[in-house]
Amino acid sequence: MLELLWLVPAIPFAGALVLAVLGARMSHKSSTIMGVGTVAASAIISILIAAEFLSSPPATGMYTQTLWTWIDVGSFHPQIAFYLDALSLVMMLVVTFVSFLIHLYSAEFMRTDEGYSRFFAYMNLFVACMVTLLLADNLLLLYLGWEGVGLCSYLLIGFWYQDPVNGRAGRKAFIVTRVGDTALAIGLFLLFHSLGTLRIQDLLHEAQVQWSTGSAYAIAATALLLGGAVGKSAQLPLQTWLPDAMAGPTPTSALIHAATMVTAGVYLIARTHVLFELAPPVQFAVAAIGAATLLMAGFSALTQNDIKRVLAYSTVSQIGYMFLALGVGAWGAAIFHFMTHAFFKALLFLAAGIIIESLHHEHNIFHMGGLRKELPIAFWTFVIAGCSLAGLPLITAGYYSKDLILWSASISAAGSTALWAAGIAGVVLTSLYTFRLIFLVFFGPVRTPVSGRPGLAMTIPVCVLAVLSIVAGFDKAPFARFIATALPTLTEAVGGIAETLSSIVAALAFLCGLLGAWFVYQRNPTLATAMVENLAGRALHRFWFSDWGMDWLYDRLFVRPVVWIARVNKADVVDSIYVGLANLATFCYRVLSLTETGKLRWYAAWIASGTVAFVAIVMFL
Amino acid sequence: MEMVPIRDGFILAGALFALGLIGVLVRRNVIFILMSLEVMLNAAGLAFVVAGARWGQPDGQVVFLFILAMAAAEVSVGLALVLELYHQYQSLDTDAASRMKG
């Protein structure tokens, strides 16, 4: 059964090809079967593989399937090979299963769109590239998947290309992640140059042998890898693209920008954890970036009025939690949080999609209200997911994963109480903005009437995800045992906060946020508007609304100078060499054409003087 | 018969050639240009004959014969062209026929 591993990325890839080439001529039904069926097959196969892997695990805890040698130049021969261990198995399983649910959902969500088959082609290609990324045996194949998901992200953000705003959002996402991709590429060059291989397992082994802890190579390589991860996972300072990426269709936002692609950075760091352990300053930077981002995004989410943008900032914040876990050495905890986050965040987006569709594409939460009775399925699933996100104690998956991260941050050898406190503050913020969202959208008077209820294809995925958002946390201990076969466990330091104390504080933080949101938005709705009326409030609101002014900063720092240079160089300095040559030739032509006077004697005189000159040359030289 | 230095023969040929060249460059009337051209041809032929006489061979004279034939052909065609030119431009000024300018 494990030999079928290659089918998991191959089937969606084939589906993407068929849909891209024949999609325009396929009927709606066959496009649906192709688009959803391929991912369903992929999910089924990965479940079967997982079953076999769990029941009779291979001796070394990993399984490699080599397909063929990709490049063979000198000492560089990366192969198309897939590597299965606990980490990639978990991620592959989550990605394919959630992708299947989202594809099923989009069959109904996108049913009236005229780019229907194009949508599924892109989504299938995305799944193929993402699975390639996860299963890659060497960093070059990982980079292939990395670029592929970036491409699909661009294509899907700008899916409704007739509106130039969507195109701009797609371009912004691509350019910002490109900065990270370039750093990653340079990191790969450095790794190959220093260690002579890109095969991940060999690489990690070589690094341990050759590099000492804190060596310059390790720090440089991991810093560059971190740059790549930061770009793809939308962390500080490259997080500006994710809120604008919400211009794409809601299933895209659910799949790519919540559950899967943005966690590629987390996967990269987890996969190369040995390198990060060899570079403690960079690992601390990972934690610091995670902590800073989760707080910043939390504040920004508090002020947004577009439902999808709130969820986008929430994604940035939650990935900050995963980075925090990675930074303190809690590798397993980060993956656990990834799994639970994939479930409840995808669910949040899908439920938001139901709301948006039912309200005729209304995105502003201040125009929504009272949907508790109108869309009950959306309400209950959204509340379950929201509680999981905020961390409702004991019965939601999010609580367990977030708790694990917070406790690891405090007791880890690389962690500190400051990081734990940042995480707790993040819990307050998360709870605050989540319940703000819930109260504004589902409670209060109905401001926009509902037209149409979701069908079966949209209801089933959200229900399944709701169940998972609750039960996925209960297998915390078996999960930790399983993931420990691939990732090292936490090294605990002396002191730190006890686990129960951390859990209680986290629960209190959750309640704080809930009560705060209820007080401001439910009990006295006017309090919210009053808070932003005064000068400080308005300034703060605008500051957090615009993502701490980062868009403005990047515009001033990078966009304007580049555009200015492009405008100044419109005549193209480099091209002027060639244009100059052409101009020189034309000038010579004009000068020489003056000698063609049409007068016979003139020509005769020139011939005669030429002859005289030649005779002179022959005589005297 | 006394000997004449060959140098003087060539100098004579050169002088005639130079005079013919001056005539070609200075005069604007086509007839005069053609006449000066004949002078140049004649001077070149003279040089050949001088060279042939130096070596005592008839080759110089033979070449002069060919030059003569060529000059005859050239003059006949050239004068026909002059008549045509006069017919077109109503003048024999070569500067008037400068439509190939530029």
Added chain:
Amino acid sequence: MTIVFYVAGAVATVSTALMITRLHAVHALLYLIVSLLAVSVVFYTLGAPFIAALEVIIYAGAIMVLFVFVVMLLNLGEQAARAERALLKPSMWTGPLILAAILMAEFVCLLTAGSSGRFGGAMIGPRGVGASLFGPYLIGVELASMLLLGGLVGAYHLGYRKTPKPEVG
């Protein structure tokens, strides 16, 4: 014999110089004929009597006559002479004079530097030339005849003018 050579040479040079400065076409033609005759005498002193005869017969006798015919045909009268005077400004002579002077200087340089021989003095008459023509230079003769044929056809074609149709009635 040498005196004859030098005198004839001087006559030829002076006559040519006069030719290129005349205003009347016919005057210039006459001076040219004198120059050609003087060159013919030079040929005789060089021991080439056949060529001397041919110079007079063909060059002065046929080609120059052709020139005379054309000048008569064009009817260049006093008007043309006045036009020529207007065209021949002294400033026009400077350039060509300089050029010709440089050419002559180069020529003289070359000649004085090289070895000087003397004329053989032997007469090479028509027999010698004829034997050479029908011997080694046979191909040249054929080519010259083709050249003359080309000239003939060309001159005929260029000179052809359609005669206007006579009116009916």
